[in-house]
Amino acid sequence: MSRNGRSPGRAPGLLERNGFRPVVTNNRPAVDLAAAEQAAGLLLNALGLDLADENLAETPRRMAHALIEMTNGPNFELTTFPNDEGYDELVLVQNIAMQSVCEHHMLPFVGVAHVGYLPGSRILGLSKFARMVELHARRPQTQERLTKRIADHLQAELDPKGVGVVIEAEHTCMSLRGARNPRARTTTSAMFGRLRDEPRSRAEFLALTRSQR
Numbered sequence: 001m002s003r004n005g006r007s008p009g010r011a012p013g014l015l016e017r018n019g020f021r022p023v024v025t026n027n028r029p030a031v032d033l034a035a036a037e038q039a040a041g042l043l044l045n046a047l048g049l050d051l052a053d054e055n056l057a058e059t060p061r062r063m064a065h066a067l068i069e070m071t072n073g074p075n076f077e078l079t080t081f082p083n084d085e086g087y088d089e090l091v092l093v094q095n096i097a098m099q100s101v102c103e104h105h106m107l108p109f110v111g112v113a114h115v116g117y118l119p120g121s122r123i124l125g126l127s128k129f130a131r132m133v134e135l136h137a138r139r140p141q142t143q144e145r146l147t148k149r150i151a152d153h154l155q156a157e158l159d160p161k162g163v164g165v166v167i168e169a170e171h172t173c174m175s176l177r178g179a180r181n182p183r184a185r186t187t188t189s190a191m192f193g194r195l196r197d198e199p200r201s202r203a204e205f206l207a208l209t210r211s212q213r
């Protein structure tokens, strides 16, 4: 791979021919707003839209801003507290609103996340479950990877006795186009520790999250 993450020798595409150059930091492309606006304009042109029309003149800028907003989750301080009471039952935050972008079509997938854990020596500030979902959701990806990333992050930060994440989502690439199945919902889960291996804890977690469906 070259420094900009592309395979060497690839023929220059439309964007390169029009002067688009991705900005790269630490081998990861960073957001380049000007290039994104230019690219959005090129795409709209290619789709046959007339950007000279006053109604569309600002659309490339809006499109670039919207896509950047939808694919960059805000970082946050992960506040934890000592588990002084030795609380060792399930903590479960359900129905966390989740919106992400499918990396195959760059179309949204939208739904809810249920995130739970069995505490070890630290407990997590409750709002941080929603912030963690947002941090990981706002990027192009698959639902499977998103589910696993949230679980991995909690596992790494809290060293808990167990972690469980369930996500249910509608993929607009499947509901609004292509297969056009507006009622289809995809459920994914990732579990670690006792929530994966101990039947009682696993059953409780799955029963509680299932009651929301």
Ligand SMILES: Nc1nc2c(ncn2[C@@H]2O[C@H](COP(=O)(O)OP(=O)(O)OP(=O)(O)O)[C@@H](O)[C@H]2O)c(=O)[nH]1
Pocket (backbone or CB within 6 Å): 102, 103, 104, 141, 142, 143, 144, 171, 173, 174, 177, 178, 179
């Ligand atoms: N496993 C998984 N697949 C996804 C996700 N989001 C989108 N996809 C699928 O990615 C696949 C891409 O397949 P392609 O056949 O290359 O795409 P396509 O020609 O647009 O296919 P159709 O969507 O069937 O019209 C599709 O089956 C999508 O449904 C996801 O989060 N997880």
Ligand SMILES: [Zn+2]
Pocket (backbone or CB within 6 Å): 102, 103, 104, 105, 106, 107, 171, 173, 174
């Ligand atoms: Zn898709």
